Amino acid sequence: MRTAALTNNWPRAGADAPAPDGHGLGFEVVVESAVVGLRKPDPRIYELVLTQLAVEATATVFLDDLGINLKPARALGMTTIKVTDPDDAIAELSAVLGLELR
Numbered sequence: 804m805r806t807a808a809l810t811n812n813w814p815r816a817g818a819d820a821p822a823p824d825g826h827g828l829g830f831e832v833v834v835e836s837a838v839v840g841l842r843k844p845d846p847r848i849y850e851l852v853l854t855q856l857a858v859e860a861t862a863t864v865f866l867d868d869l870g871i872n873l874k875p876a877r878a879l880g881m882t883t884i885k886v887t888d889p890d891d892a893i894a895e896l897s898a899v900l901g902l903e904l905r
Contacts (some may be wrong), residue, residue: 805856807832809849809865811842813895832856843872849879864899866892 804847808830814837832855834848841848860880867873873883882899887894897904 805832805858806830807852807853807856808835809834809843813837816878840895843867843869844875846879849881853879864896866896871891 806829808828810833812835817902832852833854834855836842836848839848839851841851843849849860849865853863856863860876863881864884865873865876865881866884866886867876868886870885875883877883884892884895893904
């Protein structure tokens with residue numbers, strides 16, 4: 804199973820400011836809008852994540868708290884989960900993956 808973090812963010816305060824360490828959180832790929840010059844819901848940012856993970860959209864699950872960010876992911880063929888409650892999202896992800904995540 805491959806994992807990525809896709810975030811809309813702002814440029815860091817200075818050139819010396821550390822980048823987020825997504826690897827420390829278990830993510831293989833971290834795509835930041837401020838770094839790549841694209842923002843969700845632009846479909847190109849989702850395609851960038853797919854390319855960096857080397858996976859097909861139909862083999863992915865994308866979670867986000869904003870419906871507007873889920874629409875392009877779904878249009879690309881990703882399974883989407885809207886996160887309104889973390890426990891519910893984990894339960895839904897468990898069902899989609901067929902794995903117990905708790």
